[in-house]
Amino acid sequence: MLFHVRMDVAIPRDLDPEERTRLVTTEKARALDLQRSGKWVHLWRVVGAYSNVSVFDVDGTDELHDILWNLPLFPFMTITVTPLTEHPSALSANP
Numbered sequence: 001m002l003f004h005v006r007m008d009v010a011i012p013r014d015l016d017p018e019e020r021t022r023l024v025t026t027e028k029a030r031a032l033d034l035q036r037s038g039k040w041v042h043l044w045r046v047v048g049a050y051s052n053v054s055v056f057d058v059d060g061t062d063e064l065h066d067i068l069w070n071l072p073l074f075p076f077m078t079i080t081v082t083p084l085t086e087h088p089s090a091l092s093a094n095p
């Protein structure tokens with residue numbers, strides 16, 4: 001199943017800088033692993049915001065929830081999930 005996910009990041013300004021660096025570094029490593037595994041299909045920065053829009057290809061809502069819940073920056077993100085299905089006018093639906 002495909003899901004569009006928007007993540008708006010808000011790390012507290014007073015967070016210890018070393019902890020901030022550790023979180024961002026581990027988040028990046030996790031994101032790269034998930035992209036290599038094929039679960040995190042797209043990862044785009046939203047222009048002008050500390051936000052991303054992503055597409056995940058996972059077995060279902062439980063797997064997506066587990067992935068998002070375990071992201072290092074999860075405590076500092078507001079996450080909006082939109083399930084996707086093929087549009088009937090998409091090229092992929094009209095070979």
Ligand SMILES: O=C(O)CC1=CCC(=O)O1
Nearest residue numbers: 009027028031050051052
């Ligand atoms: O910077 C972000 O948008 C949050 C994030 C998701 C994956 C990553 O490496 O950073």
